[in-house]
Amino acid sequence: MNAREKYGIPANAVITIAGTVGVGKSTMTRTLAEQFNFRTSFEKVDANPYLDKFYKDFAKWSFHLQIYFLAERFKEQKRMFEYGGGFIQDRSIYEDTGIFAKMHYEKGTMSPVDYETYTSLFEAMVMTPYFPHPNLLIYLEGSLDDILSRIQKRGRPMEQETPLAYWKEMHERYENWINSFNACPVLRLNINDYDLVNDQQSIEPILERIGTFIHQTSLLKN
Ligand SMILES: Nc1ncnc2c1ncn2[C@@H]1O[C@H](COP(=O)(O)OP(=O)(O)O)[C@@H](O)[C@H]1O
Ligand SMILES: Nc1ncnc2c1ncn2[C@H]1C[C@H](O)[C@@H](COP(=O)(O)O)O1
Numbered sequence: 001m002n003a004r005e006k007y008g009i010p011a012n013a014v015i016t017i018a019g020t021v022g023v024g025k026s027t028m029t030r031t032l033a034e035q036f037n038f039r040t041s042f043e044k045v046d047a048n049p050y051l052d053k054f055y056k057d058f059a060k061w062s063f064h065l066q067i068y069f070l071a072e073r074f075k076e077q078k079r080m081f082e083y084g085g086g087f088i089q090d091r092s093i094y095e096d097t098g099i100f101a102k103m104h105y106e107k108g109t110m111s112p113v114d115y116e117t118y119t120s121l122f123e124a125m126v127m128t129p130y131f132p133h134p135n136l137l138i139y140l141e142g143s144l145d146d147i148l149s150r151i152q153k154r155g156r157p158m159e160q161e162t163p164l165a166y167w168k169e170m171h172e173r174y175e176n177w178i179n180s181f182n183a184c185p186v187l188r189l190n191i192n193d194y195d196l197v198n199d200q201q202s203i204e205p206i207l208e209r210i211g212t213f214i215h216q217t218s219l220l221k222n
Helices: 025-036 051-056 058-083 093-106 112-126 144-154 164-180 200-221
Strands: 014-018 039-041 087-090 136-141 186-190
Touching (some): 025 136, 025 200, 039 058, 058 087, 058 093, 058 112, 093 112, 136 200, 186 200
Parallel strands (some): 039 087
């Protein structure tokens, strides 16, 4: 019996991992997919043609980058839909609009007209049959210091060279965003409560929590 069966996770579930840059989403995505024998949906970082340029000049590239991410996430959403679920997704589409696009608009690094265009495109895309909400959003949270040290340790130069104020702003926005997020059930995990790098066994209580949580939220729906 694999962990999915053991903890009663439906084979067609879609679980999205959310949280700020460097908090550990990709690591959690890989671990959960392995444990549940699910497919993964990752965001493109290395093959992203705008990301590097964006970090050098937010105002010039923020609109291009958001459109690129939106197109990629839409393709991924369609793929998950066509497979009939059974996915762990690295970052939700809700964060693109609720965190990144909004933050750049409010900070003046995305123009009002570009933001309006982006938002209307986002809304048109989300209101399609390809966009059922995930069964569960797992929100990873941790202190700003721990997250900054993970960004440094991972070593993407574009992120290492970005001023601390950017990560601080994002960290605060994430906390506010998750407190009012209600598109699907949310399970919050503190990154100090497990260590997938040095202690593989620390995933076990998390699997159990996910199982219990999905079970409880599906009971509430019925
Ligand atoms: N549970 C964990 N314990 C210790 N280090 C971790 C853990 N999860 C991720 N890391 C480390 O933190 C860094 C960022 O993780 P990553 O999964 O790439 O984050 P994200 O996808 O959220 O940007 C990586 O160097 C990774 O090895
Ligand atoms: N929608 C986005 N706008 C700007 N930047 C984004 C967006 N989505 C992801 N990013 C950036 C942040 C990181 O530098 C990389 C990958 O994110 P990660 O949280 O490390 O998976 O892309």
